[in-house]
Amino acid sequence: MKEHVILVDTHDHSIGEMEKMEAHLKGELHRALSILVFNDQGEILLQQRAFSKYHTPGLWSNTACSHPRPGEDSLEAATRRLREEMGFTTELSGSFEFIYKAHFDNGLIEHEYDHVFFGTFNGIPVLNPEEANAYKWVKPADLMEDMRSAPEKYTVWFRIIMEKWKKDFLNCLPKKLFIQITLIQ
Numbered sequence: 001m002k003e004h005v006i007l008v009d010t011h012d013h014s015i016g017e018m019e020k021m022e023a024h025l026k027g028e029l030h031r032a033l034s035i036l037v038f039n040d041q042g043e044i045l046l047q048q049r050a051f052s053k054y055h056t057p058g059l060w061s062n063t064a065c066s067h068p069r070p071g072e073d074s075l076e077a078a079t080r081r082l083r084e085e086m087g088f089t090t091e092l093s094g095s096f097e098f099i100y101k102a103h104f105d106n107g108l109i110e111h112e113y114d115h116v117f118f119g120t121f122n123g124i125p126v127l128n129p130e131e132a133n134a135y136k137w138v139k140p141a142d143l144m145e146d147m148r149s150a151p152e153k154y155t156v157w158f159r160i161i162m163e164k165w166k167k168d169f170l171n172c173l174p175k176k177l178f179i180q181i182t183l184i185q
Helices: 020-026 074-086 140-149 156-167 175-184
Strands: 004-008 014-019 030-038 044-049 064-066 092-103 109-120 132-138
Touching: 004 020, 014 020, 020 109, 030 074, 030 156, 044 074, 044 140, 064 074, 074 092, 074 109, 074 132, 092 156, 109 156, 132 140, 140 156
Parallel strands: 030 109
Antiparallel strands: 004 014, 004 030, 030 044, 030 064, 044 132, 092 109
8 A cells, every 4th residue: 555645835735645655756845854852861872774775775864753643743653653663652742943055866755844752761762674774872972963974974954853952952852852851961
């Protein structure tokens, strides 16, 4: 069964749906989600995308990402995809949204209205090998330094998320999570 994405306008109003690969071939703006999970040490859980992914295989990215299905809200989709990709669930809080457009070497275009969610987790993820090849916990400062020196190792949207997060740290993180991270650092 083919996956469908929710087409949106620049204000995130639903304007229809389209088969996922068709949307990526045409570069149609569609709703997406990204999840960043932190542990009690303030580290971010990264995933290395599976080498079989249709774009950006093997690149490091945020904890999980995907698209809501038609009729599914973004928070429900984020919870579902975190479980499907990383094998766990946690309470997620929405934080910020942004639009980006990226062209890939294979002709696909990501044109997404991305909803970013944050959560906490201290266990060991159980990776779905169709989605993630590996994981690691990284301190935000170390991640930012590595992104500066080797941006090609990371997905485009994750680099944008981290740049936005760095510029507006106080407003991006939910208050509870901000307090946990700042107390540790």
